[in-house]
Amino acid sequence: MADQSLPVGQGVEVVGTPLRGTWLEVVHEWIITVDHKKLGIMYIAYALVFLLVAGFEAMLIRIQLAIPHNTFLSPFTFNRMFTMHGTTMVFLVGMPILFGFGNYLVPLMIGARDMAFPRLNAFSFWVSAFAGLLLYYSFIGGVGLSGTGSAPDVAWFAYAPLTEKAFSPGHTTDYWAISIMASGIGSIGTAINIIATVFCMRCKGMTLGRIPLLPWLYATMSFIVLVAVSPLTACQAMLLIDRYLGGHFFDTQAGGSAILWAHFFWIFGHPEVYVLVLPAFAFANEIIPVFSRKAIFGYSAMVAASVSIAFISLGVWAHHMFTIGMTSFGNAFFTLSTMLVSIPTGIKTFNWLATIWGGKIRFETPMLFSVAFLFQWVIAGLTGIMLSVSAWNWQLHNSYFVVAHFHYVLVGAIVFMIFAALYYWYPKITGRMLDERLGKWHFWLMVIGFHITFDTMHFPGLLGMPRQIYTYEPDRGWTTLNMIISVGGFIQAIAILIFVYNMVHSYFRGEEAGPDPWDAWTLEWATSSPPPAYNFAIEPEVASRRPLWDRKHPEDPDSAFE
Amino acid sequence: MATVPMEHGNHDVTWTLPSRGTVAMACLITAESAIFTIFVVAYLYYLGRDVHGPTPKEALDVPWFYSICLISSSFFIVLAERAIEHGKMAAFRLWWAVTILLGITFLYGTGVEWRNLIVEHHLTIATNLFGTTYYSLVGLHASHVVAGLIMMLVVLAFSLMGAVHPHHAYRVKTLALYWHFVDAVWLVVFTVVYVVGRQ
């Protein structure tokens, strides 16, 4: 049924070597491009650069905290470091790299030639890129309070009234607010594009019940972006109105409210973490089945669970505010809503387990990272449940237990799946395989370093260490633990350097990948590696969720079962 | 899930997909609704919490006429949409221009109101919580009206140059959707500011 509709697996023959043009012409081509693949690559490259920068900031933090009363960083520099580390990782690494993958993969997976709005796509990328440059320009621009420039130093969630003019007279808050607003515009543009693409650009036969789970989760994540990023833009606009037009949104002297910022920020902030984690789930949904050699278990449940997570996540935000003085009823409500989110999340986790169960697991690097993701995700989810217990949260809030929890999610789940995704789709993007041996070194060092750092990090929190402090007292019993955490950080840094080397080296010397090195089942593997500019020579037509499985197993096609 | 093979129906059904412009505009409207919601929440939360300065009850007059202008412009833009769908370009230009005119009238009314508030009641964005939230919310809406009018003026200009044809009806309708949204937001803002807020 599907034989003639899919392009032949070998892709299109390229006649001779295409002329690349001068260096300037190549750069020009990339700057003016509206091709989703090139924009995707630029998003990913941009994010990886900032990953190294923010990672460096993290190392500075860990050096300062390795011993108590350390003088490696001044309090001012330290406060800028943790603010910039968090802001960079969320807005200049997490969002761009995940949007980059979405840009690259969604059109390919649904058999389209590009995103719905290619020029909007380019605009979104360049606005986001500008935002990052503006944020980092702050280090040298503006009038800093203490000689280290104006890099933001108000924590990544920039609570008012600390950010009001009275308490932050310099420009640190302004750089934070304006660059993140710009990044938000880019995010909303990409979100609109992804939703329009998934709903309006699918190839023939690809009903919504047949799109791979990755486009489903990206559409869901984009919906969250639309609803959640705007509140952040709104409260940043309010803050700027307070700072420059004499407004009183967060001016407690005029009767304004300090708690209002917290509400508005977390109405953005909590859905934001689901924006970051849903693509990680999307990668798991694609990679785990292929390396277990089984279809994903419970496709419909996965879709329903992901959409439920999106909706429930809009109603849990005040679990970041259990100590701020809400009524006991308010605390109880948010305890319950937060706990509820664990049900669809649990469903997804068990479905992954069931996908692996009864399979024939191959442990190439993408699967190694995915298995580690599963373990770590379970732990991250459980510490999340612990934090949702509001009465216990009164002890845990703003301590290193929280820092450990969210790094478990952001690094242990999301970064690990980003690594898995990079190993899995690098061959498609570049036409070459990443080196497996280096990949395994990267993996094991990352796992060891990650666990040394972030398993240990729970304990200072349980022993009373708050977060966002540039130093701590030696008599609290946190000293050895902090040293261990810092050592683990260095191990992770080495792992990442190995990874960077692998990425660069394999680009020139990697084994040729061919169109389908993993024996996978979705449409992106039905074209050459890298794909031609138009993606598919003939627009595909599909009859099931795994069109390539149908081709490879004509005796047992999925289309007979759906 | 079934483990028994199923018979498949015919695949000659035509393959239809939703239109990109409508989906994209719906997404944009979703995002904008979220931003307006936050400003409305701030406005409602701060009602009655001022320590000094003019109150909504003292300072605000209900802008009936200008609101009617704006809301009725939604009706006229529908006439314009119908006209271009039926190929009646002259009628389209007429109703489109009427819509724009009504929008400009609304903006003029906002300007008059603000001037009155500043000069007579000494209410600025910096005066008190009411001033801050009022000018922010109404200003945010007005900026969306301005953006809509600019886009509509561009379309009008193209239309007067003869570059707009019936097959552009789909794009015009997408823009009209935005305009309807702006009007709907005014209904909400009007209720919150001039009805609820003046109690």
Add this chain to the structure above:
Amino acid sequence: MRARSNSTIAVCRVIAALVAFASSAAVAHASFPASIFAPHSTPAHQEHQLALFVLGISALIFLGVSILLIYAIVKFRARPNDDTEPPQVFGSLQIELSWTIIPILIIVVLFLGTARVLFSVQDAKKPATALDVVVIGHQFWWEFRYPQYNVVAANELHVPVHTQAAPRPTFMKLTSADVIHSFWVPQLNGKTDLLPNRVNEMWIDPETPGVYVGQCAQFCGAQHAKMLLRVSVDTAEDFDKWIKNQQRAQAELAEPHVAMASMANAGSQSGDAIDAIDARRGQIVFEQQACINCHAVAGTVANGRYGPDLTHLMSRETLGAGAMANTQENLLAWIADPNTFKPGCLMPAMHLNERQNAQITAYLLSLK
């Protein structure tokens, strides 16, 4: 006070033993003075019990899922030279229902357990015997007021011990003079935030005398890290003594100062020998410099409220909200330039000469 079933107590005991075994040092008050697993007050105890309960359930879930996962990745490894595909299973309604229902039940149990402690702690009624304390957060120090005694103190909170025989919990109202702070002394209770223009409430009923440490737990600016807390839980007699001292001194200093203030500027360039540095000269210097704009010493002209009240400065064990020990050298160094200890704190270096600094120090040393 708490109604519990025997089996719940048994479960909690088992879990407590496991946690204690796994982190035996964590229970020692001395080695880990801010540990949340060493509760010494009812709210902290209740939060602790809840924590063990939740940890126990989480441990069971983790073990269950991990065992399944490890089993799966071992048993279902691809064998070498096997290129066939395994049977494709697309789902199973019964299995999926079970792992929807069971988590729902677990959530119900967790939520009910949480709600009980939540309402018990947050909505506790204040008894008539309670001590009232008003806590006001500043960048980067703590102001404590005792409205029942007309006492204003700073940075080190004294409360009476609470016993069954003499119940005396401390009920606190918390607010801020500037930005958001958070009061966290883990062994006495979870934290509660201090917000400007808002009054939050919390309570403690410490059962053992001693010193309990904590610190600000909401980032509040450059010196957030050094906004430390010391809570001194005193026996009833010690607490009364402390209160009386805080009150007594306010009355006594009134009279001698009228004469002081009227003396000419004898601080800096009088012909007195350099070793004639005493508290009286220091007081004159203190009152003629800008110190009194920010600081208060009850009974004198110094009535500033921006900085900590200094009336009984020497009754505190630390300076600068825990930044350093309250010794003569530290005090002198602090006055000369607070940025040596707390760069970015809001007390500026006044750039007085050495003699003036020494005189002010001598005066402050007399404020017991």
